[in-house]
Amino acid sequence: MTDILDKVGCYKFLAEPFHCDFSKHLFMGHLGNHMLNAADFHSNERGYGMSYLNPIHKTWVLSRLAIEMTEMPISYDEFNIETWVDGVMKFFTSRNFTVVSPDSNKIYGYGKSIWAMIDTDTRQPVDILAIHDGLILDYVDKERQCPIAKSSRVKMSADAKLVRTIDTNYSDVDVNGHINSVKYIEHILDLWNLDWYVHNKIKRFEIAYVAECHCGDKLNFYCEHTSEDEYCIRITKSFKINAEEVEVVRSKVNFVKD
Amino acid sequence: MTDILDKVGCYKFLAEPFHCDFSKHLFMGHLGNHMLNAADFHSNERGYGMSYLNPIHKTWVLSRLAIEMTEMPISYDEFNIETWVDGVMKFFTSRNFTVVSPDSNKIYGYGKSIWAMIDTDTRQPVDILAIHDGLILDYVDKERQCPIAKSSRVKMSADAKLVRTIDTNYSDVDVNGHINSVKYIEHILDLWNLDWYVHNKIKRFEIAYVAECHCGDKLNFYCEHTSEDEYCIRITKSFKINAEEVEVVRSKVNFVKD
CATH class of the missing domain: 3.10.129.10 (Hotdog Thioesterase)
Structure with a gap:
């Protein structure tokens, strides 16, 4: 160079x-x-x-x-x-x-x-x-500040409830043939309805990509209310024939009252 | 000015x-x-x-x-x-x-x-x-050419089949509080699976917006195969309580083999 x-x-x-x-x-x-x-x-x-x-x-x-x-x-x-x-x-x-x-x-x-x-x-x-x-x-710039917490492992208990299952479609798939990273963000934030967003805004959004998904996989969304204004989400995929679920994404959302 | x-x-x-x-x-x-x-x-x-x-x-x-x-x-x-x-x-x-x-x-x-x-x-x-x-x-420029057909009324018969029903969510809603015009396009094109798009590409896409939809409305997609490589789609909305469906969108998609 x-x-x-x-x-x-x-x-x-x-x-x-x-x-x-x-x-x-x-x-x-x-x-x-x-x-x-x-x-x-x-x-x-x-x-x-x-x-x-x-x-x-x-x-x-x-x-x-x-x-x-x-x-x-x-x-x-x-x-x-x-x-x-x-x-x-x-x-x-x-x-x-x-x-x-x-x-x-x-x-x-x-x-x-x-x-x-x-x-x-x-x-x-x-x-x-x-x-x-x-x-x-x-x-590499180690000096410049980015004063927010690093993402940490999102801890969830067995209490997380299955709140939605969706199909993945053509529009969800990226140039690598996997479910688009950004589409997961949309699908997670769609777990709350419009009324919720009238009174709450997103303070912090965290997502960890654990495994890849392909078009046609079903996505199962598990949600746990972990503290006031904090929700943790686990997404699993399930295949059409086999009922076994595999974790693909973990996410944590912190809201503040608007 | x-x-x-x-x-x-x-x-x-x-x-x-x-x-x-x-x-x-x-x-x-x-x-x-x-x-x-x-x-x-x-x-x-x-x-x-x-x-x-x-x-x-x-x-x-x-x-x-x-x-x-x-x-x-x-x-x-x-x-x-x-x-x-x-x-x-x-x-x-x-x-x-x-x-x-x-x-x-x-x-x-x-x-x-x-x-x-x-x-x-x-x-x-x-x-x-x-x-x-x-x-x-x-x-107004009437001279400059745009050599494609105007959109015309999409004609569909009573044979159109209900192929999908989806919920509308927070991400579907635009700044006017209605379902985003572009999201309908995505939802319509999601009616075909990834394999279809491996062998077919979209030659022409047409959409007419008939009525407005709000978050929480269910969208029902009716599809009719009107001629080789041509599909017509009617979307209706249904309210939660009332079972009556109201037409909100008509669309026509022409594919060519890839």
Whole structure:
């Protein structure tokens, strides 16, 4: 590489009107999608993104994502997502996000994510530091602050109740043939009805991707009310013939009264 | 108005990777969303868009949309959507779209749409020509070609079969409190499974919005195979208590073998 870019990338987005909910605030799923785009642009520009990896049969896989917002952009708001990698290990990297107004005067919120790299043929983990002789290390920024809690293991008891089962369809599937990471966010947040969102807004949303799902899998949503304003969700998949369920996602949502 | 802008607006979009299907082609629903954004940007810039209308309690309502594609943008493709109004009547306008590569060398496809304007308090039609003394007429372009068929009334017989019933949820609802126009497109195209899309691609998609739906309404999908590669879909809503169904959407999909 001849140039060293900034460690932090900054990408401009618009809260498109049809990506906003009844209260004119950007849907959490669409914000998550913008974060994934920012991560993708950032890593592609720096030589370790999908456009380099895919032809050599490797890809990034999102493992965990946590988003914590003090305010959600509203319809037509322009905002920037700043993103940087703050840690790299052999099999995982951690990447942070700041959602900020274009003049940098207002911070809407933050995100933290964990990514693995896999071989697309074997589905096995790949040594991230072997890519371009550890190129990614040139861009690690440990100084810049992202003042929200890391995602932690979501603990759930046997009391979690099955609250919904849905089919997965064509629109749920991404370019890798798996259920789209962002669609899980939508399906989870759909567990609460519109009236709930009139009186509650999402303070923090956390999701861990445990296993991959394919089109046609049924998704079973188990929900547990773990403390005031905190709900934990486990999603399992079930196959058509076999009744055995396999855990695919865990998530935790913290609401605040609006 | 001090400036007269071009009659045709041109807006740049990216086929974002998470907006693409298993075959790496942009989902039709996301393309529809981009067309609605282009329409929104175009009308706002010219003084008769939502940002002028909403404060005076008026809004545009999409009545019909037809999209016909020879090719769909693939993941990471940049493309432009050109849009212009080609006809205005008292209660309806027609607006066209061209989806084109940034260098204008490749035309991906076209769109045609019909819009009404309503009063958001009374939900009654509004005289479009009364807005800014018929300002919209300054921007009508009848010369520019959009060589696809207009949407026509989708004819269905009593043979159409109920193929799916779904609940509507928080993520389906737009800033107006109604089921999002684009979500209907997704739900309709989800009637075919992934295997179908391996062998068939969408040549033309048509949708007419007949009545508004609210969160919690159940949507019933009736499908009729009207000719080779052509399917017509009627969506009705049913209320929780009353079993009576009301038609809300009609749609027609033409496939070509891939």
